[in-house]
């Protein structure tokens with residue numbers, strides 16, 4: 001599925017959640033809509049990076065890492081790595097702009113997971129998507145590298161769950177306040193709050209100021 005289509009579908013989907021939750025005191029606000037929409041194209045990042053070499057005639061249609069990256073079960077881990085990146089970026093932007101945009105580690109992870117799973121669900125319409133190991137799934141069948149396994153009804157159910165029910169459930173769950181303070185995602189949040197991250201952000205700030213100074 002084209003990247004623009006992913007962006008438009010994710011924007012429409014997350015805007016609907018905003019409308020449903022706008023009267024609640026925990027609404028799916030603009031920052032979360034942006035995060036969900038950006039997250040919806042991250043699974044295609046390796047494909048997008050191929051645009052430049054393809055433009056110059058170097059055919060890189062098969063990127064060997066793409067299978068591991070554009071993969072439903074791997075996304076559970078990959079979105080955790082993106083969460084660390086977005087959390088540090090948010091902290092940096094808040095310090096630079098003086099804004100107090102508050103999105104927790106848990107919220108970022110759940111929303112990136114939701115938008116990634118939705119991406120794979122939509123991709124199932126046009127191509128088989130890696131599910132786990134050497135097993136692929138499309139809207140019509142399951143596949144292995146050796147052939148089609150069939151099971152059309154189960155493939156339909158996975159398609160519906162991935163494009164609608166799971167992303168909707170995860171987005172609404174991301175608005176709930178976690179009671180368990182020692183859960184894994186809350187521990188990650190406190191890890192990033194540690195002074196080591198502060199000094200990392202501080203160090204990046206100093207480097208940027210040095211570069212700005214040397215350019216003047």
Ligand SMILES: [Zn+2]
Pocket residue numbers: 001043044070119123
């Ligand atoms: Zn894709």
